[in-house]
Amino acid sequence: MDKPTRIYQCEDTAEGILSAVYDAGLSGYGHKYIKIQPQTENQMENFELFAEYVPVVTEEEKVLRVIHSVRDKISRQAHFYMMSAVASCYPDRGDAIYQFVTYGFTMGAKVCDALQIPCVKRIFEIKRAVHNEAHFMKEFLRFQEVQREPALLLAVIEPKNRVIPFITEHFADRFPEEWFIIYDKTHKEASFHYREGNWELHILTEEEAEKLEELLEQQEDYVDLWKAFFNSITIEERKNEKLQRNMFALHYRKHATEFL
Secondary structure, eight states: OOOOOEEEEEESSHHHHHHHHHHHHHHTSOGGGEEEEEEOTTOOOOOOTTOEEEEOOOOHHHHHHHHHHIIIIIOHHHHHHHHHHHTSOOTTHHHHHHHHHHHHHHHGGGGGGOTTSHHHHHHHHHHHHHHHHHHHHHHHOOEEEEEETTEEEEEEEOOSSOOHHHHHHHHHHHOTTOOEEEEETTTTEEEEEOTTSOEEEEEOOHHHHHHHHHHHTSOOTTHHHHHHHHHHTOOGGGOOHHHHHHHSOGGGOTTOGGGO
């Protein structure tokens, strides 16, 4: 006998989605009849007929249990896929993650290769999109020196997905002795790297975001020199703007020093 769809409404955050996955899995209601619906601010309510709606309370313990269970009982690769999907901007990521985890507890580590299953294929597509964007950000991110004593570097990005954890680890390895901040203007969050090699990710308040915006106005002295160098090495006869756009899309140029 068919049951009404049960929709778990949660915060549109990694913690909220994983809390919903925990609640839905614990319910035993049947994965075919469950949906995960992250709720954003000012979102228009669009209720489904005959569906049951369950509000989810975000709790750290739920999040940790899901993370540890996926990593220990399925595989580290499945954990990587899940956390990549959580960092994405796709509205269907909650459903895909829940279905993927459900199949994973049945299939084990083999689930990551089962691309014939729609939810696994979708998770793979989302994971690939997130890490493609992270790769582009590593290539196109530009630091500026916004403070000299002590030296502080600041970079601004506007990604579609929450890629800061993936790119901060990269630059922490490259610049272990530098103080730097990577500011995600889209999602109002930033990673702070310290000279000791540690870094932290913070959700910013409006006041903190405004302070970073003020720092951005303090252009370092050699920005103009860099732009002059960029222009001086350009060979006008060999300019190919179409190829340049393919290699360095307009979306990623907004905070690139040479295009400011």
